[in-house]
Amino acid sequence: MSSCRVLLSELKPWTLGKSKWTRGLLEGISWSGKTFLSTSSCPKVCVVGSGPAGFYTAQHLIKGRQDVEVDIYERLPVPFGLVRFGVAPDHPEVKNVINTFTQTAKHSRCSFFGNVNVGKDVTVDELQQAYHAVVLSYGAExxxxxxxxxxxxxxxxxxxxxxxxxxxxxxxxxxxxxxxxxxxxxxxxxxxxxxxxxxxxxxxxxxxxxxxxxxxxxxxxxxxxxxxxxxxxxxxxxxxxxxxxxxxxxxxxxxxxxxxxxxxxxxxxxxxxxxxxxxxxxxxxxxxxxxxxxxxxxxxxxxxxxxxxxxxxxxxxxxxxxxxxxxxxxxxxxxxxxxxxxxxxxxxxxxxxxxxxxxxxxxxxxxQSLPIDPTVPFDSRSAVVPNSVGRVHQAPGLYCSGWLKTGPTGVIATTLNNSFDTARSLLEDIDSGKLDVSVAKAGSQIVSSLLEERGVKAVTFSDWEKIDSLERRRGEACGKPREKLLTVEEMLKVART
CATH class of the missing domain: 3.50.50.60 (FAD/NAD(P)-binding domain)
Incomplete structure (x- = not known):
């Protein structure tokens, strides 16, 4: 357990909208009658999208601070975005970056939540309430x-x-x-x-x-x-x-x-x-x-x-x-x-x-990027989220990286640099106090409870590894690196086996 964890007795109650929450230093963080173990000094960051921009942002955040915890949310049950679905099949060397992303996903301070459609299953506002910062990295679909x-x-x-x-x-x-x-x-x-x-x-x-x-x-x-x-x-x-x-x-x-x-x-x-x-x-x-x-x-x-x-x-x-x-x-x-x-x-x-x-x-x-949530600023003309070095305009605690930030330009190496810049902006904001991380946030514990209440079951990275293993075995049988599952239903069936 992280050294940032605190006792439930150290937290006190507060409210948000129609749901009962608690925060601070006395009774624990609670929602809808449930009490969650929280953190008082660990910055909790949520990354929306598990393509190159999402993973590079997460990687830099984890390396940049020894206490930051990052949760990655992905609409599909499988990670890696355009590395899986955009890179040409005859360019396998480009896909080697998946090895680096896997190391990030398996880091003790990183968690993956697939099959979660942000904007539909959970709102950006709800994520902002659960995390100190939210980074939008969902690309251009x-x-x-x-x-x-x-x-x-x-x-x-x-x-x-x-x-x-x-x-x-x-x-x-x-x-x-x-x-x-x-x-x-x-x-x-x-x-x-x-x-x-x-x-x-x-x-x-x-x-x-x-x-x-x-x-x-x-x-x-x-x-x-x-x-x-x-x-x-x-x-x-x-x-x-x-x-x-x-x-x-x-x-x-x-x-x-x-x-x-x-x-x-x-x-x-x-x-x-x-x-x-x-x-x-x-x-x-x-x-x-x-x-x-x-x-x-x-x-x-x-x-x-x-x-x-x-x-x-x-x-x-x-x-x-x-x-x-x-x-x-x-x-x-x-x-x-x-x-x-x-x-x-x-x-x-x-x-x-x-x-x-x-x-x-x-x-x-x-x-072309699309708006994800009506609460998020979006420039429909240039199809990007308006930002300065990844900081979303007029939205404290909200950041963006990748094509959503710049438009659909460049290669994976370009995305790496642009994502590192966003992560650097976020870390600078923590260090300067512009982003307040002193208040306890429960992160994925509350979001998971919200999803459960809404009938959404997230796919973990170990669940993805079941899919990965099956695809590789299927591919091996016909002389290919993998034979992909082609429907969300198939993916979820394997993930939950």
């Missing part, structure tokens, strides 16, 4: 819409949902995308767009060895997609992917690149003025698009049965339907020109349009 006619036609999907489908996100299980067409168009040129393109075109022998879901594997085995165009509104020098993902596309077995030479006019001459990372990326793009390949590469490309390519200076204006208006038949793209240069260059319409026949359109123009 919404989709940015294109805002063009026809985007609701069958055959149009968001990259978030498509990725969730092949990665086993329960809410995307029924997506069942139609892959019977020859050409797919992906809107957006970031790493997620390239992940989707790679999964659509990868040989099955590669995918069979990953943790991609069995239904996705079966659908891809029947796929007739042979060409993927990756469309962006700006030019080669503004492409948003990283060099690693571009190199993977260039080396993807059974495929060859196919670009439009005119899209690269003036780019070689501009190379000398680019920052080094951007220069290296652009050089690789130029080499892939324009350079005459060597004999070995020429032979490889000659045997390719699938094609991919970037299309620059294009913006979607309409999804075109088939004659019966039953499904997607193509996409109308506006032709752009750039005003300005570098990262700040803006795409400006030229008035020209072109139609591209395709049966599959995947929009990869960004994830």
């Amino acid at each position: 919404g989709n940015r819409r294109m805002g063009v006619p026809g985007e609701d036609l069958p055959g149009v999907y968001s990259a978030k949902d498509f990725v969730g489908w092949y990665n086993g996100l329960p809410s995307c299980r029924e997506l069942s995308p139609d892959l019977s067409c020859e050409t797919a168009v992906i809107l957006g040129q970031g790493n997620v767009a390239l992940d989707v393109a790679r999964i659509l075109l990868s040989p099955l022998d590669i995918l069979k060895k990953t943790d991609i879901t069995q239904p996705a594997l079966e659908a891809l085995a029947e796929s007739r997609v042979r060409k993927v165009l990756i469309v962006g509104r700006r030019g080669p020098m503004q492409v948003a992917c990283t060099i690693k993902e571009l190199r993977e596309m260039g080396n993807l077995p059974g495929t060859r690149p196919e670009m439009v030479a005119a899209d690269f006019e003036g780019v070689p001459e501009a190379l000398k003025d680019l920052p080094r990372p951007r220069k290296r990326l652009t050089e690789l793009l130029l080499k892939t698009a324009l350079e005459v390949p060597g004999e070995k590469e020429l032979e490889r490309r000659g045997k390719a049965t699938k094609v991919w390519g970037f299309r620059f200076y294009r913006s979607p204006t309409e999804i075109l339907a088939d004659p019966d208006h039953n499904r997607t038949a193509g996409i109308r793209l506006a032709v752009n020109r750039l005003e300005g240069s570098g990262e700040r260059a803006q795409a400006v319409l030229t008035g020209e349009v072109e139609d591209v026949p395709c049966g599959l359109v995947i929009s990869s123009i960004g994830y």
Whole structure:
């Protein structure tokens, strides 16, 4: 038991709303006739969301103070957020961060509570009453819409949902995308767009060895997609992917690149003025698009049965339907020109349009955070919680980290730094007295009682380990790292066995 625990006789009563509570120094903390053992000097922090932002925040808080206790709440029965549901199946090395998160979850001052939907099962206000601080780290589960006619036609999907489908996100299980067409168009040129393109075109022998879901594997085995165009509104020098993902596309077995030479006019001459990372990326793009390949590469490309390519200076204006208006038949793209240069260059319409026949359109123009609770400030325009270095504006004791704090940008390493900054702000507020931790808080004891009263049974980290073990055994039986459970019901059944 932590040295921060105090005797029930040291606490005294208080009230909140219609529930009877106690706090302070005499009778213990009680709620609805129950008395809870509390802490007087231990800062208790609640983190909402168990993706990279949530775990990195918890990790830094635990390391930053030897007395802080952190509880992590997660809507799903399983932890790790986009590491489990967003990272491409053929990038297992990226998922190694789960080992670090597991160490944090098993720390004596950290607890995990899955299957708890904050905002529905328990309110943010109730969490604030139970904890000294609440950190919102629940990410971005919404989709940015294109805002063009026809985007609701069958055959149009968001990259978030498509990725969730092949990665086993329960809410995307029924997506069942139609892959019977020859050409797919992906809107957006970031790493997620390239992940989707790679999964659509990868040989099955590669995918069979990953943790991609069995239904996705079966659908891809029947796929007739042979060409993927990756469309962006700006030019080669503004492409948003990283060099690693571009190199993977260039080396993807059974495929060859196919670009439009005119899209690269003036780019070689501009190379000398680019920052080094951007220069290296652009050089690789130029080499892939324009350079005459060597004999070995020429032979490889000659045997390719699938094609991919970037299309620059294009913006979607309409999804075109088939004659019966039953499904997607193509996409109308506006032709752009750039005003300005570098990262700040803006795409400006030229008035020209072109139609591209395709049966599959995947929009990869960004994830979007959603408001979790009406009491939490939310900027609907930028889809973030307004904050200063993680401190939520006009909400003492409330913090945020990850994409909810910054918008959906960067990679896992970016999230690490942003989450550490939030944790640092919180610790500074404790040290300065701005965050009062002298008053006893009962944390998960009261929240668990609330959940029990509402018929919600949380999943512990040891419960998750039962799911993890089963998934690994199922995967081992078919030569994969794991075979994921695809429904919340299945997860809960295993967790409670």
